[in-house]
Amino acid sequence: MELVLFVVFSLITLLSAAAVVMHPHPVKSALFLIVSFFAMGGLYLLLQAEFIALMQVLVYAGAVMVLFLFVIMLLNLKPRGEDRADFKKRLRWALPFLFIFLGAVLTVITSPLARLGPMGGQGAPWVASQGGNVRAVGRMLFTSAFLPFEVTSIALLVAVVGVIVLAKKERK
The missing domain is CATH 1.10.287 (Helix Hairpins)
Structure with a gap:
């Protein structure tokens, strides 16, 4: 069961991290980053590092992503077409x-x-x-x-x- 959870959390982390880089819309990229942070929290729970998992979710998915979203919205970024x-x-x-x-x-x-x-x-x-x-x-x-x-x-x-x-x- 632990191996299955590891594979699921790893795939979610990798796919959402790739979506962060590849998605043209900045706000949606930030939301994919939040998904990646939650999946990494799950990986930390599998490692029995409950404190690190909690800090991952609270600090990164919470505080840091709010800061990033404020920066994105403050700069009024548009989807890129390159x-x-x-x-x-x-x-x-x-x-x-x-x-x-x-x-x-x-x-x-x-x-x-x-x-x-x-x-x-x-x-x-x-x-x-x-x-x-x-x-x-x-x-x-x-x-x-x-x-x-x-x-x-x-x-x-x-x-x-x-x-x-x-x-x-x-x-x-």
């Missing part, structure tokens, strides 16, 4: 950022947080000895994983500023 030349031009600009993002992902993967779980010696008995999920995550986040945590927050800030810069229309 041709292949515009797409290639955007792709040329996006590739360096993709490599920077992949470097950040590799940094996070090699961080101490990546060694959580039974393979890293932090299985269920270790979590229980720490006082539960919340204390274990808090201790790990603000001690050995502080740098990746801050890099993630800066990446989110850059994403919001980038959306505003890319979508801003020139004033005459």
Whole structure:
């Protein structure tokens, strides 16, 4: 049953993430992103990380998406109708950022947080000895994983500023 739920949540996450990127209407893309956040919350529940699942839904699907929707509506973005030349031009600009993002992902993967779980010696008995999920995550986040945590927050800030810069229309 757990494998079936994992496959369902993974497919929902991947398909809605692809719809975020491919859909021409910005508000509908944001709604697909909310679906993706909820599915990721389900994946966290399967990993028995209830605190992270709750924070995923409350913070990202709630607060951050409200912020994104406000930015989209404030900028009055229209559905894009682009041709292949515009797409290639955007792709040329996006590739360096993709490599920077992949470097950040590799940094996070090699961080101490990546060694959580039974393979890293932090299985269920270790979590229980720490006082539960919340204390274990808090201790790990603000001690050995502080740098990746801050890099993630800066990446989110850059994403919001980038959306505003890319979508801003020139004033005459």
